[in-house]
Every structure is written in structure tokens, then in C-alpha cells.
């Protein structure tokens with residue numbers, strides 16, 4: 001892979017929707033007209049002053065942006081080494097970064113004359129964010145969710161219903177995020193004349209990965225400016241994000257991608273162990289494949305079928321990764337690491353007790369790695385973590401399985 005072209009964001013994807021050899025459109029030809037309509041409407045609409053004004057109103061009034069950057073002083077002192085900062089995407093209305101691209105898709109749907117939004121969800125964060133954006137813009141909403149996740153994230157299911165969304169249970173296979181995505185894509189195939197698919201991550205066929213990255217780019221743009229004003233014009237040495245499909249990571253990386261001195265880290269879930277079916281560490285253990293309409297890196301068995309996945313964080317339990325993340329990995333622009341369920345849970349408790357913040361189990365993966373990294377760095381170095389979501393949705397699960405103090409169960 002040759003050096004990445006600059007300016008990066010204008011150079012990728014190419015005209016066919018490829019990021020290097022990853023991406024493209026590998027869905028049934030019946031879906032092609034809908035995807036072409038989406039790509040051309042997006043190009044036509046998203047930079048108009050009217051679209052930007054409406055988007056900005058939603059960002060400020062509905063979402064509560066900008067979200068701040070916060071220095072984790074207690075944690076940094078306890079760990080030693082680098083200073084750890086977080087970009088507080090957990091403070092978004094609905095509690096996670098997902099709403100950044102949901103409001104974008106909802107506005108786009110409205111401008112395209114669509115009546116309904118369709119999506120899949122894992123932890124339920126994307127579903128709640130989309131149901132919120134649909135209510136705000138006066139659209140119908142249909143969210144597909146694995147049966148297992150429906151049971152685990154019941155409070156988010158109730159929220160979606162309260163916001164007027166129809167929740168569809170996906171009951172095939174592992175009844176989790178992959179099956180929810182299959183089910184949502186099928187619904188889109190049937191309903192695309194009046195509905196828009198607001199995908200949950202930077203995955204799927206072109207133009208979804210590009211649109212999600214662009215709408216999430218608000219995180220990186222804000223973070224870059226805020227960090228520089230906090231530190232008299234310097235950039236962080238390290239930027240860290242957890243990765244399933246890559247929406248929070250690509251949003252954050254967007255702000256620093258053309259700065260080669262900033263190391264970009266992607267953190268994957270190592271689940272219960274490094275054995276196939278026991279984790280969802282796609283970049284670490286996957287290989288070239290096609291999943292949900294895009295060429296990418298996929299965790300798969302010898303016969304090419306997607307592997308089962310396991311992670312304590314439902315939002316990270318996905319056997320693929322977005323094509324742009326796959327390209328950045330192949331180009332050595334991102335450095336990958338994996339964090340186990342146990343390490344993530346320990347970090348969840350540590351953040352609550354030490355910093356007063358209950359973080360999402362997905363984000364706990366990113367922070368757990370940042371802690372590891374900080375201890376190997378100089379005290380002059382700075383690590384900026386995308387704190388993608390808050391942990392309210394995980395509290396019941398954690399209390400039930402670990403109580404209020406994890407030290408006994410995790411030792």
C-alpha cells in the first residue's frame with residue numbers, strides 16, 4: 001500500500017467508493033438504484049447553507065454540542081506516565097456519539113422526501129439516537145435488534161418505543177448485531193422507495209461508510225480545535241478509540257489524519273479469549289472478505305462464513321470492520337490493540353470510583369488501552385481518548401454480574 005494521499009478526507013473513498021482495496025458496493029443489484037440515489041442526494045445537499053444551518057441547529061439544540069474535552073487528573077496521577085484526556089461524546093443527548101450521524105441521516109431523509117428511517121442496533125445506543133432524530137425531524141423509525149441484545153439492553157428498547165420507534169427482533173444465528181444488520185438491510189431492500197437506511201456504523205456498501213465518517217467528523221474537528229486551545233497549540237501524541245465498525249474512531253481520526261506525528265490507535269474487543277468465536281477482534285484475527293455489502297476484513301471460519309463473536313460490550317460484538325479502518329490498518333496509519341472483557345470491566349469500575357464517570361463498556365475498551373499506553377509514556381506526552389458513550393445502559397448488567405465492586409469477581 002503506497003503512502004496515503006493528502007488532503008486525506010478529500011482523497012478517500014475513490015469514485016467507486018473504495019478505500020484502497022476495501023469498500024465498494026457488493027450488494028444485490030436491486031439495491032443499486034437506492035444507493036445511487038443516496039450518493040447523489042448526499043453530494044447535492046449536504047454542503048448547502050440550508051442543510052448546514054439545520055444540522056447545526058440540531059447539533060446545538062438537540063444534541064448539546066460542542067462536547068468538552070476533559071483532563072482525567074486523578075486517573076493520570078494514579079497510572080503515572082502520560083496525561084489522559086477524554087472527548088466527552090458521552091455527554092451527547094442520548095448518551096453516545098451515534099446521534100452525530102443519526103441527525104445527519106434524518107435531515108438527509110427529510111430533504112430526500114423519505115418518510116421513514118430504518119436501522120440496526122447492537123447496544124441500543126444507535127437505535128435510541130435514531131429514534132430521537134426521527135422524532136425531531138418528524139419521521140417514522142424502524143429499528144432491528146438481536147433478540148439477545150433486546151434482553152440485555154431492555155432499558156434502551158423501552159426508550160426507543162417511548163420515542164415512537166418500532167423495534168423488530170432479529171432471531172436468526174447468534175441473534176446479535178450481525179443478524180440485526182442482515183434483517184435491517186432486508187427491510188431496506190423492500191422499503192427503499194419511501195425509507196432511508198441510517199446505518200449504525202461506518203460499514204456497509206458505498207456511500208454509507210463515507211457519509212457516516214463525514215457526519216461523525218464533527219468529533220475530530222471539535223477535538224482538534226479544543227485540544228490546541230487547551231495546550232497552547234500542540235496536538236496530542238496519541239489518539240485512541242474503540243472500534244467495531246469504526247464510526248466513533250473515524251469521527252475522531254478525521255481531525256488528526258493528516259498529522260503523521262499523531263499516532264492513531266484502534267482498540268478491539270478480545271472478549272473471553274483469543275480463540276475464534278470468543279472475541280470480536282477483527283483486525284487482529286480476521287482476513288479479507290465481504291460483509292454487509294463491502295469488502296473488508298472479516299472474522300471468519302475456514303469455509304468463509306462469519307465467525308460468532310463475543311464481547312461484554314454489545315456494541316463491539318461485530319465480526320467485521322468498516323472498509324476505511326481496514327485500509328488505514330493496511331497502510332499502517334493506525335496501530336491496533338485488543339482489550340479483554342475483564343480489563344474493560346475493571347476500567348468501568350475504576351472510572352466510576354476515581355473520576356465520577358460511569359462509562360459505556362465499549363468506551364471502557366478504549367480507556368483500558370489508554371491506561372496501558374500511559375504507563376509506558378513520558379509524563380510530557382498526552383493521550384486523547386474518544387469517550388464514545390455513557391454507561392447507564394450497562395449498569396444493570398454490571399451490577400447483576402459483578403456487584404458494586406469488581407475486585408472479588410475479577411481477581
Ligand SMILES: Cc1ncc(COP(=O)(O)O)c(C=O)c1O
Nearest residue numbers: 201244245246247248315388389
Ligand atoms: C458507546 C459506543 N461506543 C462504540 C460503539 C462501537 O461502534 P463504532 O465502532 O461504530 O463506533 C458503540 C456501538 O454500539 C457504542 O454504543
